Each structure stands twice: as C-alpha cells, then as structure tokens.
Amino acid sequence: MSNNHDKHADDHGHHELGFWQKYIFSTDHKVIGIQYGITALVFLFFGFSLMMAMRWSIAHPGEPIPVFGFLIKLLLGSDNASAQFANNIMTGTLYNSFGAMHGTIMVFLAVVPLAFGAYGNYVTPLQVGAPDMAFPRLNMVSYHTYWPGGLIMLISFFVPGGAAKSGWTSYSPLASIADHGQGIWHIFNGQTLWLLGMVMLITSSLFGSVNLIVTIVQLRVKGLTWFRLPFFTWAQFITAFLLLLAFPPLESAGIMQLMDRLAGTSFFLPSGLYVGGQALEVSGGGSPLLWQHLFWFLAHPEVYVLILPAVGIVAEIIACNTRKPLWGYKSLVFAALFLGFISFSVWAHHMYLTGMGTKVSTFFQLTTVIISIPSVIILTALMISLWGGSIRFNSAMLFATAFLPMFGLGGLTGIPLAFNALDLYLHDTYYVIGHFHYVVAPGTIFALFAGIYHWYPKFSGRMMSEFLGKLHFWPSFVCMNLIFLPMFIQGMAGMHRRWYDGGASYELSQAFIPLFQPLIPVFNAFLEAFGKNPIEGIRAIDLNLVMSWGAWLLALAQVPFIINVLGAWIFGRKAGDNPWGCTTLEWATPTPPPHGNFLKEPVVYRGPYEYSVPGADKDFTPQDEPPKS
Amino acid sequence: MEIPYTVKNRPDTGVYNGKLGIWLFLASEVMLFGGLFAAYVFLRLGAPEGTWPNGLMNIWAGFGNSIILLLSSVFVTKTWASVKLNDFSGFKRNLAITMLLSTLFLGIKGYEYNEKFHHFGAFMKDPASPVGWSLQVTGHLLENPDKEDTQHLLLAADAYQPSDWASAPKPDNYHEIKENPALRFAHPGIEITGEEHHGEPVLKIAKDQIFRSSTFVPKYNSFFAIYFTMSGLHALHMIGGLVIFFYFWTFGSKMFHTNRAQFANRIEVTGLFWHFVDLIWFFLFPVMYLM
Numbered sequence: 001m002s003n004n005h006d007k008h009a010d011d012h013g014h015h016e017l018g019f020w021q022k023y024i025f026s027t028d029h030k031v032i033g034i035q036y037g038i039t040a041l042v043f044l045f046f047g048f049s050l051m052m053a054m055r056w057s058i059a060h061p062g063e064p065i066p067v068f069g070f071l072i073k074l075l076l077g078s079d080n081a082s083a084q085f086a087n088n089i090m091t092g093t094l095y096n097s098f099g100a101m102h103g104t105i106m107v108f109l110a111v112v113p114l115a116f117g118a119y120g121n122y123v124t125p126l127q128v129g130a131p132d133m134a135f136p137r138l139n140m141v142s143y144h145t146y147w148p149g150g151l152i153m154l155i156s157f158f159v160p161g162g163a164a165k166s167g168w169t170s171y172s173p174l175a176s177i178a179d180h181g182q183g184i185w186h187i188f189n190g191q192t193l194w195l196l197g198m199v200m201l202i203t204s205s206l207f208g209s210v211n212l213i214v215t216i217v218q219l220r221v222k223g224l225t226w227f228r229l230p231f232f233t234w235a236q237f238i239t240a241f242l243l244l245l246a247f248p249p250l251e252s253a254g255i256m257q258l259m260d261r262l263a264g265t266s267f268f269l270p271s272g273l274y275v276g277g278q279a280l281e282v283s284g285g286g287s288p289l290l291w292q293h294l295f296w297f298l299a300h301p302e303v304y305v306l307i308l309p310a311v312g313i314v315a316e317i318i319a320c321n322t323r324k325p326l327w328g329y330k331s332l333v334f335a336a337l338f339l340g341f342i343s344f345s346v347w348a349h350h351m352y353l354t355g356m357g358t359k360v361s362t363f364f365q366l367t368t369v370i371i372s373i374p375s376v377i378i379l380t381a382l383m384i385s386l387w388g389g390s391i392r393f394n395s396a397m398l399f400a401t402a403f404l405p406m407f408g409l410g411g412l413t414g415i416p417l418a419f420n421a422l423d424l425y426l427h428d429t430y431y432v433i434g435h436f437h438y439v440v441a442p443g444t445i446f447a448l449f450a451g452i453y454h455w456y457p458k459f460s461g462r463m464m465s466e467f468l469g470k471l472h473f474w475p476s477f478v479c480m481n482l483i484f485l486p487m488f489i490q491g492m493a494g495m496h497r498r499w500y501d502g503g504a505s506y507e508l509s510q511a512f513i514p515l516f517q518p519l520i521p522v523f524n525a526f527l528e529a530f531g532k533n534p535i536e537g538i539r540a541i542d543l544n545l546v547m548s549w550g551a552w553l554l555a556l557a558q559v560p561f562i563i564n565v566l567g568a569w570i571f572g573r574k575a576g577d578n579p580w581g582c583t584t585l586e587w588a589t590p591t592p593p594p595h596g597n598f599l600k601e602p603v604v605y606r607g608p609y610e611y612s613v614p615g616a617d618k619d620f621t622p623q624d625e626p627p628k629s
Numbered sequence: 630m631e632i633p634y635t636v637k638n639r640p641d642t643g644v645y646n647g648k649l650g651i652w653l654f655l656a657s658e659v660m661l662f663g664g665l666f667a668a669y670v671f672l673r674l675g676a677p678e679g680t681w682p683n684g685l686m687n688i689w690a691g692f693g694n695s696i697i698l699l700l701s702s703v704f705v706t707k708t709w710a711s712v713k714l715n716d717f718s719g720f721k722r723n724l725a726i727t728m729l730l731s732t733l734f735l736g737i738k739g740y741e742y743n744e745k746f747h748h749f750g751a752f753m754k755d756p757a758s759p760v761g762w763s764l765q766v767t768g769h770l771l772e773n774p775d776k777e778d779t780q781h782l783l784l785a786a787d788a789y790q791p792s793d794w795a796s797a798p799k800p801d802n803y804h805e806i807k808e809n810p811a812l813r814f815a816h817p818g819i820e821i822t823g824e825e826h827h828g829e830p831v832l833k834i835a836k837d838q839i840f841r842s843s844t845f846v847p848k849y850n851s852f853f854a855i856y857f858t859m860s861g862l863h864a865l866h867m868i869g870g871l872v873i874f875f876y877f878w879t880f881g882s883k884m885f886h887t888n889r890a891q892f893a894n895r896i897e898v899t900g901l902f903w904h905f906v907d908l909i910w911f912f913l914f915p916v917m918y919l920m
C-alpha cells in the first residue's frame with residue numbers, strides 16, 4: 001500500500017490537479033462532502049429566511065415588513081413584486097409560496113444533504129477505512145445533480161406567479177391545476193419547476209445512497225466486522241437504504257403529476273371536478289389519495305432519514321466526550337435496523353383526515369405506536385450513556401446533549417398524533433408543526449451543528465473557538481424553545497397551521513387560553529407592581545409575538561457560528577490528528593486527510609468505543625491499535 | 630489510490646462493487662415502477678364498473694415485442710460470454726444483434742404509438758350528467774369536404790368503434806349502448822350522414838356539443854395515461870441501455886484489450902440492467918394488453 005501511495009504521488013507530480021478538478025469537479029469524497037455541506041448550509045439559511053418573513057406576517061399581519069421588505073422585493077423582481085408584494089405587505093399567495101418552499105428547501109435541500117450528503121460523504125468512508133467512496137465519479141455526479149435541483153427551485157421564485165404554493169406535500173388536485181401560465185409559462189411555472197427540481201434531487205440521492213451502501217459493504221478494511229462499525233456508520237447505512245427504496249415511489253408520483261400538468265392526464269384528478277364554477281375538461285377518474293399515499297410512502301421514511309444520521313452523530317460525540325463506551329451499542333444497532341424496516345409501514349398516519357377508512361387507520365395506528373419502541377430504545381441508550389460519566393462539555397457535546405431532551409420532546413408529542421381520534425383534532429393545528437419541528441430543528445439541526453463542532457478540526461485542520469461555540473449554543477437553545485414550545489399550546493387551543501395572518505381574522509384565536517388562566521392573577525400582581533393595567537387572560541394570538549421574536553433572535557444567534565466557521569479556517573489553532581481523543585478510524589488519518597485518506601491501509605482490532613478500558617495506558621484505545629503482546 | 634474490489638470479488642461478500650451497486654440500483658427501480666403499478670391498480674379499481682377500456686391494444690405487436698426482448702436478453706448474455714471467452718468478433722456480433730433487437734422493439738413501439746395518435750374520440754356534452762358528458766364516440770377523423778363548415782367534425786368508423794366500451798358514467802345502459810347503434814348515436818350533436826366508410830356510417834358531429842375531444846393520447850382517459858407513462862418510461866430505460874451498449878460497442882470496446890476482466894464486469898452489470906428492463910416489459914405486456 002505504501003508503494004502504491006508513492007506511485008500515486010509520482011503520478012500527480014506530472015500533472016497537478018487544476019482548480020476545477022480539485023475543488024469543483026472533484027472525485028474526492030472529502031471535497032464532495034464539503035461541497036454538500038457548504039451548499040446545504042446556504043440553503044439552510046435561505047429556508048430559514050423565508051420563515052422569518054412568514055413570521056412577520058403572522059405576528060404583524062397587514063403591516064409592511066421593515067428593512068428586509070425592500071430586499072424581498074428586490075429578490076422577487078418587479079413583476080412578482082407588483083403582484084404579490086405591493087407596499088412590502090405579504091399577501092396570502094406569497095405566504096403560501098414561502099411556506100411551501102420553506103418546507104421543501106429545509107427538508108430536501110438543507111437537512112438531508114447536510115446529514116447524508118455532507119456527513120455521509122465525508123465521515124463514513126473514513127470510518128470504514130476506505131480510500132474513497134466505491135464509485136468516486138458517481139459521487140461527483142450526485143453532487144452535480146443536487147445543486148441544479150436546488151437552482152431550479154430558486155429560479156422558480158422568479159417566474160410569473162412565483163414559486164410553488166401547494167405546500168411541501170404538493171397535494172393534488174390543487175398542485176395538478178395550480179400555476180398554469182400562458183405560452184412558455186405553461187411549462188416554466190412554480191409547480192412544474194418544483195417537480196423538475198424534485199426529480200433532480202431524487203436522482204442525486206439515488207446515486208448517493210447506492211454509493212454509500214456499496215462503500216460500507218465492500219470497502220470495510222480488514223478486521224472491521226459489522227459489529228465493529230461505529231454507530232454513525234450504521235445510521236448512515238440504514239439511512240441510505242431508506243433513501244434508496246422510499247424515494248423512487250415519490251419520483252413515480254412526480255412523473256405522474258408532471259403528466260397531469262403537462263400532458264393533461266388525470267392521475268390525481270377525480271371526475272366531476274369544478275374549478276371556478278366550470279367542470280374541468282379532464283378525463284377524470286383519478287385518485288387524489290394516490291398522490292398522498294405515494295408522497296407519504298417517501299415522506300415518512302424521510303423523517304428517519306432526517307433523524308438517523310443525527311442520532312449517529314450524537315452517539316459518536318457522546319461516547320467520545322463521556323469517555324465511556326456507548327451504552328447498549330448492539331441494541332442501538334438493532335433498534336435502528338428495526339426502525340428503518342418498520343418506517344416503511346407507518347406512512348398513512350399522515351392521512352387519518354382523508355377518510356381512507358377505519359380499518360386502514362387502525363393498521364397504521366398500530367404500526368405507528370410500535371415504531372415508538374425502537375425510538376425510545378435509542379434515546380434511552382444514549383441517555384444512559386451519560387450516566388456516571390465525567391463529561392467534557394465542549395461545544396459539540398453541548399449541542400449533542402441538548403439534542404436528547406429536544407428530540408425526546410418531539411418524539412413524545414408525536415405519540416398522541418399516532419391515535420386516530422386525537423389526530424383528527426390536532427392534525428391541521430400548530431401542534432403538528434411544533435411536534436415535527438422539535439424533531440427536526442432543535443433535534444436534527446442541533447445534532448448537525450454538534451457534528452460541525454466535532455469534525456471541524458478534521459475537515460480543516462483548525463480548532464473552532466469554544467467561546468463562540470457557547471455563544472452560539474445558549475441563545476440558540478433558548479430561542480428554539482421560544483419558537484416551538486408555544487406551538488403546542490396554540491395547537492391544543494385549535495389554532496390552524498395555515499393562517500397567513502396568524503389568526504387575526506378568526507375568533508378562535510382571540511379566546512383566552514385556559515392553561516394560562518390560573519396564572520393570570522400572578523401576572524397581574526407583577527403588572528400592578530410596575531403600574532401597568534391588569535390583563536384578563538392570554539390569547540392564542542398573543543403567543544405569535546413571542547414565537548416570531550424567538551425566530552428573529554435565533555437568526556442573530558447564528559452570527560457567532562458563521563464567524564466561528566469562517567474565522568477558524570484562518571485564525572483557528574492548529575489541530576492535531578486526534579484532538580478529542582476519539583477511537584474511530586477517521587481520527588487515524590492525517591489532518592486534514594490527503595487524497596486517498598490513509599497513509600497506510602489500517603487494520604481494525606477492536607470495537608468502536610473502547611474508552612477508559614481498565615489497564616490501558618490512556619483513556620481511549622483507537623480501533624486500529626494492535627493488541628499488546 | 631485505488632478502489633479495492635472493482636474487478637475481483639470481495640471474498641466475504643462474494644461480489645465486486647459494480648455488481649452490488651447495480652443490484653441496489655435495480656431495487657430502487659423496482660420501487661419506481663412499483664409506484665406506477667400501484668397507480669395502475671388505484672386507477673383501475675377506482676374506475677366505475679364496466680368503464681375500464683379493454684381491447685384497445687394491438688396484442689400481436691405486444692407479443693412480438695415480448696419475443697424480441699426475450700431474444701435480446703439471450704444475446705446480451707452471449708455478449709458477456711464472448712468477452713469471458715476472449716472472442717472479440719463474437720462480442721461485437723452479439724452486441725450488435727442485441728442493439729438491433731432493441732431498436733426493432735422501439736420501432737414497433739413507435740408504430741403502436743403512432744397508431745394510437747391517429748385515432749380520435751369525442752365526449753358529448755350532457756348537462757344532466759354530474760361530470761358534464763355522457764356519451765363517447767370514437768373513430769377516425771375524416772377531412773371535411775365542405776371547407777366552409779368549421780362547426781362540424783366528420784368521424785368514420787374504424788377498428789376502434791366503441792365495441793367494448795362506450796359511456797363511462799352510465800354503467801346501467803352500457804350494454805344497451807353496445808348492442809344498439811341507434812341509441813349510441815342518439816345525441817343532438819351527432820348526425821348520421823348518408824356516406825359510408827368501411828361499411829359503417831360516417832358521423833357528423835357538432836363541435837359545440839363536444840365536452841372534450843382528443844386523439845388517443847395520455848389525456849384521453851386514465852388507461853392511456855398510465856399506458857403511455859409506463860411504456861414511455863420503459864422505452865426511456867431501453868434508450869438508456871442502447872446508449873450504453875453503443876458506447877461499449879464503439880469507444881468503450883478499447884477496454885476489451887486493455888482490461889478484459891473489468892470489461893466483462895461492465896458488460897455483466899449492463900446485462901443485469903437489461904434483464905431488468907425486459908422483466909418490466911413482461912409485467913407491462915399482460916397488464917396493459919391482456920388483462
């Protein structure tokens with residue numbers, strides 16, 4: 001191997017890779033991982049910005065957006081601005097558009113590419129000791145079909161009528177008949193571009209998942225048996241299978257919706273559909289439920305695509321920073337396998353409201369309750385891993401620890417939604433928004449931040465600032481809860497999730513929330529002490545202000561992070577090969593790892609989490625350290 | 630840097646990278662076509678009884694195409710065997726036959742498509758019907774000799790006379806319409822002219838009495854929607870395979886002499902893909918043509 005390495009170095013002495021091959025059209029999994037990471041972070045910020053604009057409309061309906069209004073107008077272009085954004089006031093249509101694109105961008109362009117594209121690409125081949133992914137060129141193609149998919153989504157903001165507005169779920173028949181323009185805009189409109197963008201993203205994830213599975217199965221180094229794989233690699237492996245098998249049905253649904261829109265078919269259009277008082281001239285006979293089934297067949301496993309890599313990252317960081325083996329490593333693996341398997345049979349719990357029948361609902365109610373078992377096993381194992389540890393709370397560990405209760409809150413609030421009868425009430429309220437945002441935002445995104453703090457020294461060879469890390473963590477942690485906790489209260493009070501004015505024109509949202517009524521005398525005592533007028537109660541709509549300010553402050557809380565990531569690249573302290581004292585193979589490479597990763601092919605002698613082994617000379621024993629004697 | 634197991638099998642898994650990769654890819658393809666077959670089931674079960682069209686397909690064309698694809702699968706295997714046996718001219722010949730057969734398949738498919746695009750059907754308005762129409766007339770569009778008359782269509786009978794299927798939203802009078810042509814044409818918009826075409830009367834249809842009309846394209850009805858979508862996607866897969874075959878036959882064949890083991894793997898992997906495309910057709914044929 002070392003001979004090979006020298007030969008390799010010689011080869012490149014003759015023709016040094018140019019800028020384009022080295023940084024843009026690279027086949028190196030590490031460069032591709034970083035490309036994915038940077039693109040996904042940009043989309044994460046963009047998707048978040050859309051939401052901040054929406055939260056203005058919710059908290060201050062009918063008022064012009066200050067400062068940023070002109071920026072949005074500038075971005076939307078004159079045509080759309082005049083139609084949808086007159087006087088910087090957000091219309092319902094624009095709100096719908098932003099809402100649909102916020103969901104799409106966050107799920108398909110930000111979190112999955114970051115969790116799977118960036119971490120999967122960068123870390124997994126290192127953890128299995130591979131020189132690169134199994135198909136390096138396919139890996140490059142995967143990235144170069146991902147970003148055009150995102151570009152198509154961005155372009156769709158600028159076509160007449162604006163971006164897709166039928167929700168990230170793109171439900172037909174609405175989505176089949178929305179947005180048709182004249183002439184060329186019959187094809188280039190928000191919804192059609194959304195579908196084309198999705199087809200690109202699905203293709204990209206197909207390439208990525210095939211590549212990752214083959215890498216893990218085929219390129220594991222000598223001695224790295226299945227139960228010596230780090231849990232992160234297991235999580236990526238299962239995620240790859242979910243992407244591989246769950247995404248294609250959505251692709252087929254996307255093709256059919258494209259046919260509905262462009263070829264005039266009626267896959268999702270029932271007979272007797274009236275639009276604007278006129279019978280729609282289509283063949284009819286289609287099934288709107290078919291779209292929902294195919295969509296949720298992807299979109300439920302997609303939840304585990306969002307969550308599993310995050311759990312993997314958290315497991316690595318917890319084991320490393322508690323300096324203890326992961327508690328119940330095997331049960332974690334089996335729980336994750338079972339979770340992946342059964343995630344394919346819970347999708348219709350998103351459809352209790354559709355009237356698909358009680359027998360079907362009962363089945364999906366059962367499977368949904370069952371799937372909470374492996375989730376609880378995973379969370380419990382991670383929590384017990386903390387037990388009795390002498391925990392090193394660096395920035396990565398702070399985010400990883402915060403992940404546990406936040407993800408737990410998201411998971412537990414999901415259990416009532418599993419039950420048909422309760423779901424009928426809660427389904428289209430803010431409760432559901434609160435539930436899945438707890439899973440994804442303070443859950444997954446915290447884990448992704450944790451991963452950045454943990455692996456940044458490996459990516460860049462530099463240490464990030466711990467001070468700025470903590471300045472990032474604490475305000476983020478507070479703001480996340482300010483945004484999402486009131487959602488449960490609003491939801492239970494009956495607040496609908498799609499009101500663009502935040503409920504200003506609905507009586508329901510003006511009623512006092514009973515939960516707060518016992519506290520009102522206490523509030524009033526405080527108010528009186530400061531000479532203010534007493535209040536009668538707190539209305540659901542009042543919480544909008546708290547949540548919106550939470551969102552805008554959350555944006556501010558990201559400033560230290562951005563400074564940290566950019567600044568540490570130049571000013572950061574030089575990192576050694578293994579600054580955190582970890583055991584897994586990615587820390588056995590030089591920092592940053594060269595093309596080809598390992599100086600010599602590693603051999604694995606032990607399991608992934610041998611921390612504080614009694615009798616060992618240091619508190620961690622790397623996987624590639626040969627046994628003594 | 631070299632990626633291990635690109636040519637040789639990994640001992641403990643028993644496959645090389647490409648083979649595992651293609652099997653995973655095919656698994657995802659199964660799910661892709663599975664979604665479409667699910668759509669077929671939904672549409673067919675959801676159609677009112679007696680309205681799912683039957684007998685619109687050219688069974689012999691479909692059957693011939695099945696045989697052609699079966700043969701092409703045989704020849705793609707022979708191609709792989711020729712590479713393994715170090716027989717370059719055999720490889721060239723067998724691959725050429727494979728490509729020829731698949732081109733033939735696409736040609737026949739094109740003919741079938743073209744046939745469909747030349748049949749016409751109109752759904753006649755009916756204000757009493759909840760869907761806005763109640764009678765369907767299909768046939769062959771004739772050129773109207775009276776150039777001044779832009780208000781009427783002339784429709785001649787052909788093989789696609791509504792023999793098995795006629796009026797979708799009224800399953801109760803379906804058989805009646807089928808047996809009784811007079812009833813079939815009893816719509817204010819339809820006139821029976823004196824002329825005949827292949828022994829059946831030529832119909833004159835008032836355009837303003839038509840709810841919607843088109844040739845037999847995907848938008849005509851749900852059957853054609855799913856048929857064109859699925860067979861079109863299948864044809865796209867075949868074209869993809871053809872492009873790859875053509876590459877191996879021309880520029881890519883250099884590898885036969887430089888790295889035959891890896892070249893054989895490439896042919897094997899493409900062959901697996903090709904067998905899968907055939908397999909899809911063997912589901913499509915009975916479902917679309919016979920059932």
